[in-house]
Amino acid sequence: MDKELSSIHYDEYLQLKKILDAQHLRSVGFNKPAHDEMLFIIVHQVYELWFKEILHDLGSVMELFSEGTVIESHIGVAISRLDRISKIQKILVDQIDIIETMTPLDFLDFRNYLLPASGFQSFQFRQLEVSLGLKRERRISYTQCSYSGVFSDKEQKILDELEKGDSMFDLVEKWLERTPFLQFEAFDFVEEYKKSVGLMLNREEQAIESADYISTQEKQLRINMMGETKTYFNSIFDEAIHDQKMKEGTLKLSYKATISALLINLYRDEPLLRQPFMFLQKLVDMDELLTTWRNRHAQMVLRTLGQKIGTGGSSGYDYLKTTADKHRVFYDLHNISTLLIPRSFLPELPKELKEKLDFNFSKDKS
Numbered sequence: 001m002d003k004e005l006s007s008i009h010y011d012e013y014l015q016l017k018k019i020l021d022a023q024h025l026r027s028v029g030f031n032k033p034a035h036d037e038m039l040f041i042i043v044h045q046v047y048e049l050w051f052k053e054i055l056h057d058l059g060s061v062m063e064l065f066s067e068g069t070v071i072e073s074h075i076g077v078a079i080s081r082l083d084r085i086s087k088i089q090k091i092l093v094d095q096i097d098i099i100e101t102m103t104p105l106d107f108l109d110f111r112n113y114l115l116p117a118s119g120f121q122s123f124q125f126r127q128l129e130v131s132l133g134l135k136r137e138r139r140i141s142y143t144q145c146s147y148s149g150v151f152s153d154k155e156q157k158i159l160d161e162l163e164k165g166d167s168m169f170d171l172v173e174k175w176l177e178r179t180p181f182l183q184f185e186a187f188d189f190v191e192e193y194k195k196s197v198g199l200m201l202n203r204e205e206q207a208i209e210s211a212d213y214i215s216t217q218e219k220q221l222r223i224n225m226m227g228e229t230k231t232y233f234n235s236i237f238d239e240a241i242h243d244q245k246m247k248e249g250t251l252k253l254s255y256k257a258t259i260s261a262l263l264i265n266l267y268r269d270e271p272l273l274r275q276p277f278m279f280l281q282k283l284v285d286m287d288e289l290l291t292t293w294r295n296r297h298a299q300m301v302l303r304t305l306g307q308k309i310g311t312g313g314s315s316g317y318d319y320l321k322t323t324a325d326k327h328r329v330f331y332d333l334h335n336i337s338t339l340l341i342p343r344s345f346l347p348e349l350p351k352e353l354k355e356k357l358d359f360n361f362s363k364d365k366s
């Protein structure tokens with residue numbers, strides 16, 4: 001039987017006693033009250049609450065993707081949840097404006113009471129990074145110790161388990177690898193795409209050669225540069241080159257998943273590929289916003305601390321700036337843009353495949 005409904009008060013429901021009694025200023029404890037420490041604590045607490053919501057939403061999306069097949073209606077749910085995450089991330093970026101109202105000198109009033117606490121000890125931030133797919137060996141090291149050494153044994157175990165399991169990156173890769181339509185009867189997507197790329201590059205080369213106002217020397221230079229673009233395309237034409245790049249660590253997404261992501265991006269206008277395309281877009285949004293946050297945080301640290309080393313033991317600004325570039329997870333999805341070709345060069349899909357990718361609502365049923 002259902003439990004009988006009881007009433008509840010706002011304070012009790014939101015546990016406000018706990019939350020509003022959780023701002024203990026260290027500067028007050030040391031009898032040197034610093035006005036801005038209240039802001040510093042509250043901003044961090046708000047961040048941690050939003051991290052909690054992000055992990056809650058991301059965890060639910062990962063669960064939807066954890067089964068062998070992803071139910072189609074679940075893609076819509078995943079898109080909505082990832083969209084919510086990116087909206088929260090925007091707030092997280094904007095909050096940096098608030099912390100920046102604290103001047104460097106005002107921070108120094110209480111900074112020495114914080115040692116050795118730092119953002120390195122944010123367990124939820126590390127949970128988020130690992131859940132997305134940041135691998136231990138790809139992390140920028142700031143000391144000899146493991147990034148997880150600052151956590152309790154219990155927390156380290158949770159991070160270890162998370163690292164062992166499938167991350168969002170792994171789940172997306174597997175999902176992409178299951179995409180049908182790469183080979184549809186006589187239609188071989190990669191072969192057709194290869195021909196179109198060849199046509200497009202030839203056309204571009206001709207355009208350079210016949211262009212006015214460019215010197216012969218400059219033309220040659222540009223044509224040589226196009227050679228580099230061709231090399232880039234070669235890895236999508238040849239699985240062995242792609243795998244070599246994966247071994248070297250310059251690519252992370254498997255060959256098959258990359259081809260599928262390319263197909264989805266190129267044929268996004270086909271109704272059945274619209275949602276998969278939006279889903280990939282949301283992942284790119286999330287990755288980009290985390291990078292934006294890392295950059296903004298690093299910039300704010302430069303403004304507040306200059307080149308001072310951090311309380312957590314890193315070089316501070318230099319370390320943080322590097323993470324913005326190197327700790328991206330979905331870089332290969334951003335990079336699909338390099339492989340895109342104009343719609344006018346897109347290989348035409350066979351009629352039967354086009355029909356399969358349509359909702360067929362408006363088709364004449366007579």
Ligand code: HEM
Nearest residue numbers: 044047118119120122125301304310311312313314316323
């Ligand atoms: C005045 C404000 C802030 C300053 C001066 C600051 C400074 C720093 C510094 C120097 C580091 C590098 C670790 C170290 O060696 O200490 C760091 C890391 C970090 N901070 Fe902040 N921080 C500030 C505010 C925030 C806020 C509001 C958050 C939100 C949760 C935050 C989250 C983090 C995280 C997650 C890291 C680890 C980054 C990584 O390893 O990739 N910080 N911070």
Ligand SMILES: N[C@@H](CC(=O)c1ccccc1NC=O)C(=O)O
Nearest residue numbers: 111114117118119309310311312
């Ligand atoms: N790492 C900062 C201190 C700091 O920002 C911090 C200290 C305690 C709790 C949270 C912090 N914020 C995130 O880095 C510093 O070196 O001043």
